[in-house]
Amino acid sequence: MIDLDGVTCRYGRGEDNAESEGATAAVDEVSLAVPDGEFLVVAGANGSGKTTLVRTFNGLVEPDAGHVSVNGTPVEEDLVAARSAVGMVFQDPRDQLVAATVGADVAFGPENLGLSHDEIDRRVDEALAAVNMAGRERERIDSLSGGERERVAIAGALAMEPDHLVLDEPFTGLDEPARRSVVARLRALHREGTSVVVVTHDLRDVAALADRIVGLADGRIAVDAPPEEAVESLPGLDVRVPEGGGIGTQTE
Numbered sequence: 550m551i552d553l554d555g556v557t558c559r560y561g562r563g564e565d566n567a568e569s570e571g572a573t574a575a576v577d578e579v580s581l582a583v584p585d586g587e588f589l590v591v592a593g594a595n596g597s598g599k600t601t602l603v604r605t606f607n608g609l610v611e612p613d614a615g616h617v618s619v620n621g622t623p624v625e626e627d628l629v630a631a632r633s634a635v636g637m638v639f640q641d642p643r644d645q646l647v648a649a650t651v652g653a654d655v656a657f658g659p660e661n662l663g664l665s666h667d668e669i670d671r672r673v674d675e676a677l678a679a680v681n682m683a684g685r686e687r688e689r690i691d692s693l694s695g696g697e698r699e700r701v702a703i704a705g706a707l708a709m710e711p712d713h714l715v716l717d718e719p720f721t722g723l724d725e726p727a728r729r730s731v732v733a734r735l736r737a738l739h740r741e742g743t744s745v746v747v748v749t750h751d752l753r754d755v756a757a758l759a760d761r762i763v764g765l766a767d768g769r770i771a772v773d774a775p776p777e778e779a780v781e782s783l784p785g786l787d788v789r790v791p792e793g794g795g796i797g798t799q800t801e
């Protein structure tokens with residue numbers, strides 16, 4: 550369980566502004582629980598605070614007020630535990646690719662967990678297959694397209710097999726086959742019990758998988774409801790639902 554209690558985050562404001570009106574807060578007194586096994590979609594307009602909010606889940610952003618705990622432990626008390634429990638795929642893959650080759654990059658996290666070679670190989674194979682990049686371990690990261698780098702970043706997070714997987718705009722730059730493959734993997738992970746949090750403007754595929762959609766506006770929760778209900782309130786939040794409706798129409 551990820552649990553946020555009254556979380557407020559501000560950027561670039563000195564002490565003088567710490568008590569100023571909420572308009573300056575990127576995230577403004579948000580309380581939110583993500584239960585184990587939930588598929589949560591976080592939606593909202595540009596600048597509504599989505600990225601900042603999810604980055605508090607594993608201590609990448611430290612709140613100015615409020616508390617975040619993961620599996621019952623305050624994040625600030627055990628950052629290592631929070632980061633291994635909450636895997637994160639950033640909006641820009643350049644922020645997280647660390648190795649020269651695809652295989653080395655995906656193996657990097659599992660190696661740091663001290664797993665056996667066999668287990669690391671299994672995870673790398675499985676994660677690369679999940680993003681349609683099986684057999685491409687030896688390719689250099691700097692030879693990949695942006696979409697391919699995004700897929701490697703997703704594979705790296707999958708290979709960590711975290712309790713909670715958070716993906717920030719994971720579909721940007723993915724072509725349709727890659728997108729379908731990632732969606733199918735997220736669906737399978739959810740079925741296996743991992744909680745999945747997807748930050749997105751584009752509800753095309755994920756709305757059908759979501760247990761709940763949280764819509765942010767100006768750093769606050771404006772909508773928190775099952776997809777069928779949430780979408781009714783979402784037009785003002787600048788999210789896109791395909792013509793014909795994505796809800797309930799997801800196919801493999």
Ligand SMILES: Nc1ncnc2c1ncn2[C@@H]1O[C@H](COP(=O)(O)OP(=O)(O)OP(=O)(O)O)[C@@H](O)[C@H]1O
Pocket residue numbers: 560561575593594595596597598599600601602
């Ligand atoms: N590093 C930063 N320094 C200063 N301000 C920031 C920083 N990161 C975000 N902000 C501001 O905080 C607010 C929330 O930004 P955030 O990136 O969390 O929103 P978002 O909903 O994820 O936006 P987007 O959809 O554009 O990624 C915005 O006003 C943004 O300009």
